[in-house]
Amino acid sequence: MSVVIIGIGVLLALCLACGAILGFAAVRFRVQGDPVAERINALLPQTQCGQCGYPGCKPYAEAIAGGDRINKCPPGGEATIQALADLLDVEPEPLDAEGGEKPPMVAFIRETECIGCTKCIQACPVDAIVGAARQMHTVIAAECTGCDLCVEPCPVDCIDMIEVGRDLQGWAWERPLPPGRLIASDAERAA
Template structure:
C-alpha cells in the first residue's frame, strides 16, 4: 500500500515540477508577434491584386494564420497554395479558377487612347503606372505585377494585359518543346 502512495506522490510531484518548468519556459521563450504571418506573407506572390478578397497580401497572410482558406490566391497558383498548406499544416486544396501554369502578364496602355484621367494610377496597388492628370499614362513594365486591377477603372478601356515574352534571358531550357518548331521561328519564307 505504501508503495502505491509513494508512487502517486512522487509522480504528482514530478508533474508539478515539470509543469512549473514548462510554464517558465513558455514565458521566457515567448515569441513576440506571430512569425507564421511573416512566413506566410513571404510565400505569397506580392501582386497586391486583391483577388483573394483581402486588400493586399499581408492582410491575406494574417487571415490565413487565423484559419482562412489557403486556396484563394490565383496569381500564386498551385505551387503557392501547397507551400501555404505545408506552413499551416492543412491539406492542400485546389485553387479555384487557375490554369496549370498561370501565364504572367503585364499591363500595357495604348497611349493614343489614354485621356489622362489617372483612374488607373489610383487603382494600381504598387504604383507601377507613371502619369499625371491630363498627361499620358504609361505602365512601368518592370514594376507591373499583372494583377489586373487597372483594366476595370479605365473609362476608355485602353489597357491590355499582355503575356510576358520569353527571351534568351528567361528561357527555361526545356528542349522538349522545341521538337515541333513553332511557325514564328522558321524564317524560311523571308527573302533574305
C-alpha cells in the same frame, strides 16, 4: 511527515520561481505581430490583386493564419498552394478560381488613347504606373505585378493585360522525359 511538508514546500517554491520566469519571459520576449502570418505572406506572390477577396496579400496571409482556405490565390497557382500546404501541414486543394491558373501578365497602356485621368495610378497597388493629370500614363513593366486592378477603373478602356513572353534571357531548357519512359504520348509531344 516533515519530509512531505518540506517536499511540498520545495516544489511550491520551484513552481512559483518557474512561473515568475515564464511570466517575465512572456512579457519581455513577446513576439510582435503574427509570425505564422509573416511566413505565409512570404510565400504569397505579392501581386496585391485582391482576387482572393482580401485587400492585398498580407490580409489574406492573416486570414490563412486565422483558418481560411489556402487555395484562393490564382496568381500563385498550384506552386503557392503546395508551398502553403507544406508550411501549414495541411492537404493541398485544387485552385478555387474561375479561370484557373493564369500565366504571368503585365499591364500595357495604349498611350495614344490615354486621356490622363490618373484613375489607374490610384488603383495600382505597387505604384507601377507613372503619369500626371491630363498627361499620358505608362506602365513600368518591370514593377507591374499583373494584378489587373488598373483595367476596370480606366474610363476609355485603354489598358490591356499582355502575357509576359519569354525572351532569350528568360529562356529555359525543357525538362526531358523521365527515364524509363520509352514512348512519349501525343499529349506530351504536343506540350
